[in-house]
Amino acid sequence: MDFDALFSGLDRHTLDGITRGSIYALVALGYTMVYGVMKLINFAHSEVFMVGTWAVLGVYTALGVSAGAGLAVVIGATLLALLAAMLASAGTALAVERIAYRPLRKKGAPPLIFLITGIGCSIVLVEIFGQVFKVFFGAPFGRVTVNIPSVLQTKELFTIPGLDLTITNTRVIIIVGAIVMMLALDTFVNKSRLGRGVRAVAQDPDTASLMGVNRERVIMLVFILGGAMAGVAALLYTIQYDITKFDIGFIIGLKAFTAAVLGGIGNLRGALVGGLLLGIAEVYASTIWSSEWANVTAFVVLVVILMFRPTGLLGESLGKARA
Amino acid sequence: MSQILDAYRGLKLRDRMSGAPGWVRKVGMLLVIAFAFYLPFLNILPFAYIRTDLTSSGSDWASVLFLVVVYMIVAVGLNVVIGFAGLLDLGYVGFYALGAYSVALFGSPSSPVVEAIQNRFGLDETWAVPFVMCIPIAIVMALIAGVTLGAPTLRLRGDYLAIVTLGFGEIIRITARNLDNVTNGATGISGVPVPPGPEIDGRSFFNTIDAERWYWLALSILILIIFLAFRLEHSRVGRAWLAIREDEDAAAIMGVAAFKFKLWAFAIGASVGGIAGLLFGSKQQYVEPNAFMVNLSFLFVAMVVIGGSGNIYGVLLGAFLLTYLPERFREFQEWRPFAFGVALVVVMILRPQGLVPSRRRAREFEDRKVEAEEAAADA
Numbered sequence: 001m002d003f004d005a006l007f008s009g010l011d012r013h014t015l016d017g018i019t020r021g022s023i024y025a026l027v028a029l030g031y032t033m034v035y036g037v038m039k040l041i042n043f044a045h046s047e048v049f050m051v052g053t054w055a056v057l058g059v060y061t062a063l064g065v066s067a068g069a070g071l072a073v074v075i076g077a078t079l080l081a082l083l084a085a086m087l088a089s090a091g092t093a094l095a096v097e098r099i100a101y102r103p104l105r106k107k108g109a110p111p112l113i114f115l116i117t118g119i120g121c122s123i124v125l126v127e128i129f130g131q132v133f134k135v136f137f138g139a140p141f142g143r144v145t146v147n148i149p150s151v152l153q154t155k156e157l158f159t160i161p162g163l164d165l166t167i168t169n170t171r172v173i174i175i176v177g178a179i180v181m182m183l184a185l186d187t188f189v190n191k192s193r194l195g196r197g198v199r200a201v202a203q204d205p206d207t208a209s210l211m212g213v214n215r216e217r218v219i220m221l222v223f224i225l226g227g228a229m230a231g232v233a234a235l236l237y238t239i240q241y242d243i244t245k246f247d248i249g250f251i252i253g254l255k256a257f258t259a260a261v262l263g264g265i266g267n268l269r270g271a272l273v274g275g276l277l278l279g280i281a282e283v284y285a286s287t288i289w290s291s292e293w294a295n296v297t298a299f300v301v302l303v304v305i306l307m308f309r310p311t312g313l314l315g316e317s318l319g320k321a322r323a
Numbered sequence: 324m325s326q327i328l329d330a331y332r333g334l335k336l337r338d339r340m341s342g343a344p345g346w347v348r349k350v351g352m353l354l355v356i357a358f359a360f361y362l363p364f365l366n367i368l369p370f371a372y373i374r375t376d377l378t379s380s381g382s383d384w385a386s387v388l389f390l391v392v393v394y395m396i397v398a399v400g401l402n403v404v405i406g407f408a409g410l411l412d413l414g415y416v417g418f419y420a421l422g423a424y425s426v427a428l429f430g431s432p433s434s435p436v437v438e439a440i441q442n443r444f445g446l447d448e449t450w451a452v453p454f455v456m457c458i459p460i461a462i463v464m465a466l467i468a469g470v471t472l473g474a475p476t477l478r479l480r481g482d483y484l485a486i487v488t489l490g491f492g493e494i495i496r497i498t499a500r501n502l503d504n505v506t507n508g509a510t511g512i513s514g515v516p517v518p519p520g521p522e523i524d525g526r527s528f529f530n531t532i533d534a535e536r537w538y539w540l541a542l543s544i545l546i547l548i549i550f551l552a553f554r555l556e557h558s559r560v561g562r563a564w565l566a567i568r569e570d571e572d573a574a575a576i577m578g579v580a581a582f583k584f585k586l587w588a589f590a591i592g593a594s595v596g597g598i599a600g601l602l603f604g605s606k607q608q609y610v611e612p613n614a615f616m617v618n619l620s621f622l623f624v625a626m627v628v629i630g631g632s633g634n635i636y637g638v639l640l641g642a643f644l645l646t647y648l649p650e651r652f653r654e655f656q657e658w659r660p661f662a663f664g665v666a667l668v669v670v671m672i673l674r675p676q677g678l679v680p681s682r683r684r685a686r687e688f689e690d691r692k693v694e695a696e697e698a699a700a701d702a
Contacts, residue, residue: 104671105695108696117668120667123667131661254490258486261486295493299491299494306475306483
């Protein structure tokens with residue numbers, strides 16, 4: 001127990017937590033939207049995120065950019081990587097829906113079976129990058145950690161006087177990027193015609209289809225949106241950590257799910273709140289004890305939340321007015 | 324393929340079996356059990372092809388059989404939770420690990436816990452809790468963990484339960500790895516005790532070489548547990564689980580204390596997992612945290628649902644297939660997880676009720692399918 005370490009650098013740790021939490025929050029959106037519409041935990045969503053990080057690596061490799069390129073090249077490559085990650089993740093999410101969930105929906109299988117096929121898809125996706133691609137394409141695929149060139153290099157922008165805080169460009173991009181994407185999604189779901197359809201299905205699927213909402217199309221849309229957000233998270237993750245691995249999805253997925261439950265699953269703004277709180281809690285916990293215990297924090301938070309407030313901090317409500 | 328299936332269905336093996344006189348069924352059952360005990364020495368062609376040690380790189384046949392039976396125990400225990408009560412437990416490896424760690428922590432003379440007890444009471448260095456005493460300890464530890472985990476979470480919806488149990492399994496492993504002064508951390512604990520027995524050829528009865536003795540021990544325990552599971556399924560508790568699984572609200576209205584019975588299922592499942600873990604740890608004579616990765620939980624769940632959750636014969640088949648096939652085809656080791664994932668998706672989409680479902684389960688699925696089709700036709 002080392003509370004001194006925590007309090008001496010409280011401002012720094014909080015900023016670390018917010019950075020980490022922004023990524024959790026973006027991934028949490030995928031869980032929350034699918035849950036809101038289908039009452040289903042999309043177990044393969046963690047791998048949707050993982051595929052996104054590989055897409056970033058793919059774009060950087062194809063363009064041949066590396067650390068220390070000119071500003072225009074950096075911006076261009078990053079934007080292209082963002083696009084590729086969003087497309088790859090959204091595509092993966094859609095494929096999972098088509099292969100693992102739609103046939104079961106037609107059979108009216110019980111929820112447990114959806115979870116099992118989700119787990120199956122998750123394992124298949126992990127193994128595609130850990131084994132199948134390794135056999136067909138060789139490096140960099142395989143069961144090892146892969147470095148991603150830090151195209152966007154960390155630069156100090158300014159320090160906040162009085163606090164021990166150095167603001168870097170990557171931090172700004174991650175936090176602002178995550179918040180902007182979430183605001184955009186929130187506006188889309190609340191204001192657009194398609195978003196109204198999503199909310200209608202979340203409220204009452206039967207009535208919504210009577211009112212002319214195409215339920216299957218809404219489900220597809222939700223998987224695409226959730227996947228695209230995971231793609232954004234994947235880019236931000238690679239900016240912060242410069243690595244990927246075939247199995248990075250699992251832990252991040254669990255934490256993002258915890259974040260979604262913490263904020264209130266099915267609630268978009270809840271995902272943001274939950275993600276940031278969980279990120280901060282985790283950094284605090286790993287400072288007080290050790291980083292080994294950071295993963296345990298998430299589970300403990302999850303159990304405590306479910307015991308005392310199962311609907312999360314902001315309540316479950318993709319369909320309600322607040323979402 | 325479909326012709327073979329039709330021919331098999333035409334035989335109506337199940338109807339014949341249940342229609343046969345009692346003594347025929349008993350003799351048949353005894354023959355199957357006798358054959359199971361004989362399996363380690365199986366050497367008659369063509370049956371010997373199922374052995375896993377035909378090539379020099381193959382795994383020891385009796386050890387594979389032992390593992391198959393331990394996983395069958397796991398599957399029967401998990402079937403109580405998933406198949407009977409309809410609760411998805413993704414952290415079953417946690418109970419399995421607790422069983423293995425209990426026997427290691429209390430039974431091994433070199434475990435930190437035993438050393439602490441030795442120092443406290445001035446016992447000599449070879450002292451440890453005897454194996455026979457470790458059995459109730461392992462069961463009680465798993466039981467306590469099951470109740471502690473179940474009490475707050477079983478009131479939740481099913482899919483939350485899945486995630487919380489998944490977290491539980493990971494917490495057990497991370498704790499075992501990080502609590503260096505209790506569990507030796509990543510180094511693990513060696514010198515796990517074995518069951519007592521007469522010494523043969525200067526070695527103790529249960530040793531690392533004669534794996535078939537372990538297999539017979541595990542098989543005997545498995546038969547006992549299967550017997551208990553059948554009794555449980557048809558008891559008042561079993562009927563309560565059935566009611567909860569099919570419609571919890573309706574069951575509650577009829578006066579079934581849903582929470583209480585779900586907790587029972589959880590506790591019983593947990594203690595069976597503890598027994599399986601104890602057997603595993605004792606045979607290995609060494610326990611380390613990395614033996615209890617989360618993938619193992621998925622494997623356990625897959626055994627139950629692929630085999631046919633709710634049907635004891637089904638989950639036995641599932642456990643057999645998912646343990647035996649990877650050992651038989653060891654040369655494709657790297658491809659095992661991939662094949663496992665594909666099998667999980669394909670089997671669940673084509674046969675969501677599992678390979679050998681219980682009749683009642685099969686009917687439940689049929690009803691749901693008809694309902695879904697009607698709903699689709701209405702829309």
